[in-house]
Amino acid sequence: MPANEPRTRLTRSRLRNLVVLATAAACAAAVASVPAQADGPLYTRAGAPVDLRVKDLLKRMTLDEKIGQMDQIAVARIQGDCEWSGGALNESCMKTVLADYPVGSVISGGGMAPAKNTPQDWATMVNAVQKYAITNSRLHIPIVYGVDGVHGHNNVLGATIFPHQIGLGATWDPGTVHDSAAATARAVAATGIDWNFAPVADLARDQRWGRYYETYGEDPLLAGTLAAAAVDGAEHAKGAKRVAATVKHFGGYSEPANGHDRVPADVSIRYLQDTLLPSYKQAVQSGAKSVMVNSGAVNGVPATASTYLLTKVLRQQWGFKGVTVSDWEDVRALQTRYKIAADYPEAIALAVNAGLDMAMEPYFAKEWSQGLRTAVDRRLVSQRRIDEAVSRILKMKFELGLFEHPYVDAAKADAAVNGADTGLARTAAAESQVLLRNEGGVLPVSPSAKRIVVAGSYADDINDQAGGWTIGWQGVPDGVTLPGTTILKGIREAAPAGTEVVQAKTADDAVAQAKNADLTIVVVGEKAAAEGAADSPRPELAADQQALVKSLKASGKPVVTVVVAGRPLVLGDAEGTQGLLMSWLPGTEGGHAVADVLFGKVNPSGRMPVSWPRNIGDEPMYYQQLPGTNGGPESSYDPLYAFGAGLSYTTYSFDALTADTKGVKVTVSNTGARDGDLVVPVYASRPVSDVLAPARKLVAFTKVHLRAGEHRTVRLDFAKSALAVTPGDIDGSGTPRVERGTYTFTAGDKSADVVLR
Structure with missing residues (x-):
């Protein structure tokens, strides 16, 4: 039955009951491995060279089985009513996706969790999907399961949420980035997932862009070095089964012409070669098993259809041997959005011939299979090119050990994920703090401060502190409480005995309380969001927050501003407080980390990975701005805080x-x-x-x-x-x-x- 056809309520109930039983069985068998067959087909022999196993399996596959391997479907298409309702796995739709049109991969997009969002339930769900795929495919080929674990295993409630990449960029520390990626890989692997769509190797050069905070910074060497460290950490994490890292979004994704996500980029070939591509190259050549393709277009050509990017640069110049995968529904977009293909088969042909190995076709397994089959029948795509793509996919699966160890022990997932590596997350968040103003040595907080007022709505907001891509795509969904420590809680725990910490409930209350305070800490920022919803045509601190800080400055008492945001925000009337601490999106241990710096337990070492504009209209801004002849104000590089800026409690x-x-x-x-x-x-x-x-x-x-x-x-x-x-x-x-x-x-x-x- 096609995934998009309606079902009766009774049928859905029966199917869900069947899947519950199947899932329980999968849990019981989760720790078992697929036995190697010493006298069976070569591809089943664990000790045989991977290349020989790939060739042996490939020659046994039908064209339709190969085509299925090149597709990745969203798990929501096999849950509930198979129309994005979530819930329990649906046997009928699993048959369509995993047996009738046997896809090679399944993805949990942002927010696509099991019916109950715990690590054990994640592992149980992934085991069940894997077991169905292996049992019901003729050659028993496992799927590879993907997820966007971009700052910890961030879809899983209870997992430790690390700082977003922009904060890790502020550490300038490859070791911290490596260890954070390894911790994420361990959590991901414990839930049965073996493909992580991270790190981001794009550059942050336009503060308006909604994915600014997903990068490591504006500089190619800084971003490339840290992305390479993340790849190495993820793919060589100790104590975990293998997880494939993904360098994304190749290439030039972060240059939308008007600052809005996925708007085409128009850049010179010199800028592309010398500035935009090197960070991807450094990450790819660190050993990444996969590369995700830019959703946008560059110089009039969608990256998903660019032979120059996917074959000439990536394969021929850089020697990449792994798997290329599209972003969400991007192959279909060649027809529907970009209109460079007359129909879906032609769109598929453009992408595959350009060098794409797997399509993130999240909606329609049947349409993908029929579309690529039609492209072959029309002689738009050769079977040789399909064999090349499928060989890369199978090689990754063999290298990840999926044919021998496709399952995990779901009973161990909670212990492996819940609260894991909180010490590392706290250290990473503390290292990411950038102290930008410290007039009169207002920080660290003096032991003589007996009354501290904490103001601002972001002081006690764990959800916005974590940012987008946390439990849900756009951030923590309404009604969900994220475990963690807010900045207010961190300050209260860190304040010495005898120091009163008062939370101001409103702006007026904050101003009134500040008059009798030794210090006011005001926490400002921006709401959590992701991708296009996070675009900000005017990346500035909201007017009400500017007014609050201005009023607190007028109190005459010392004020420290803490900014919780995914990008530098033009401060306006909020500029000029005695202290300014950029905290980025520090994750679930962010409250402890901020307090560690404020009270001097940690000597701040973070440095700006990006430039901070003085005024709206200075975007895009980056320190490598080329010289010109205009002598007008701010026409040259004139930031409020420069790339690399940051203070310390020592000299x-x-x-x-x-x-x-x-x-x-x-x-x-x-x-x-x-x-x-x-x-x-x-x-x-x-x-x-x-x-x-x-x-x-x-x-x-x-x-x-x-x-x-x-x-x-x-x-x-x-x-x-x-x-x-x-x-x-x-x-x-x-x-x-x-x-x-x-x-x-x-x-x-x-x-x-x-x-x-």
Whole structure:
């Protein structure tokens, strides 16, 4: 029965009962492995080389079975009434999706959970889907199950929610990013899921864009290094079965022309090659098993249909061997939205021939199978190209161990996920805090402060603190309570004995209470949202929040502003408080982390991974803005807080610096009275360049722990490719190369020149 046909209430009830029984059976068998057959087909032999197993299985498959492997369907199509109602798995629709048109993958999109959202129920559901697929496919091929675990296992109630990527970008710490991704992989794996659609390797250069907070920052090297660390952490997590990482959204997704998500980008080939693509390349070449394709269009061509991106760059230039997958319904969009295909078979042909291996066709398994079959019959797609795509999919499944170990022990899922790695999440959130103002040493909070007023609606709002992609797609759904620590709760727990912490209930109450306070902490921010719903044509602090902060400033008492948001917000009348702490979207341990910094338990080490505009209209903004001849206000790079900005509770100095053709050596010192962690960035610039070049370019960075009074000399090497630019005229038709001549390398206030010959 097709997934979209109505059913009687009685039939639905019977089917749900059958699925409950089947699910229970799957749980009982979850820890069992599929036995290897020493004398069976080669593909069933666990010890055989993967490439030989793939070839053996491929030659046994029919065309229809191969076509099914190239499809990924949303789990909602096999739940409840199979029309996005959720609930228990539906046997009839599982038959359609997993047997009649045997799809190769299932995805739980944002908010698509089992009927009861617990780790054990997730594992039970995934086991049941997997068991049905294996049992009811002729060759017993397992599915690969996907999820967007972008800041922890964020769809699962009870899982620890890490800071969103923009906050992790502020740590400038590949080790923290690696460990956070590994923790996410362990949680994902414990629920039976083996494909995670993270990390994001896009750049954040336009504050209006709704997915700004999903990136690691505006700089290609910073974003690429951290994305590569996330890939390595996810795919080599200790204590977990294998999980495939996904580099997304390849490529140039973050450049919508008007700042709105999925609006086409129009960029020069030089900017594409030199700036937008390197972060993906670094992440891909760290060993990622899959790449998700940009939903948008670049220079008039939808990325899903771009042979240049998916074959020439990704395969031929970068040597990627893994699986490419589209984003949500993007193959169909070639026909329905972009209108570059006359019908669905033609749209499928455009994507597959460009280099797409799997389509996230979340709605219609039958239409996908019939569409690709029609494309083959019309000779639009060759069976050789299908074999190539399916070989990559099967290889990933073999490498993930799905043929031998397709199930997990659902009974262990709750213990493995609930509250796991909260210490790491707290550390990551604390490292992500960026202290931007600290006039008069208002922070850390003085022990003599006996009355602290906490104001602002975001102070006690765990849901917006976690942000979008948390339990639901757009954030925590109404009626759901997210376990975690709000900033208000964190402050109350951290305040020393004898210090009164008062929560102001309204703006007027806050102003009244502040008059008798030693310190007011006002927490401001923006509502949780995702993708297009998170677009912000005017990325500024809301007027009522600006008014609140302005009134608190007028009280004459010290005010510290804490910003909980996925992007820098133009502060307007809220600018100029004695303290300013950018907290990003710090997750379920964010309240503890913010308090750790406010009260001095943690010395802030976060640095801005993006630039903070002074005024609305300065978007897009990034430190690599090219020079021009306009001398008007803010026509050049003139941020409120620059890329790399951030304060500490100690002081640092950069001393002797030397440079050669491979890197720099610099001595750094902690000249203050507290231990701390110092971000050491190295920038390159050119006095003269054949093409326009930014004033400086990040080519290396590290993070160094320095005890109070300690001096240390560090060596930072860089790849010469980090200096490459695309030569030539406006057409940018050349191959990126390193120009000869003088380069100036800078770290802190020290610099040295090197001549590259």
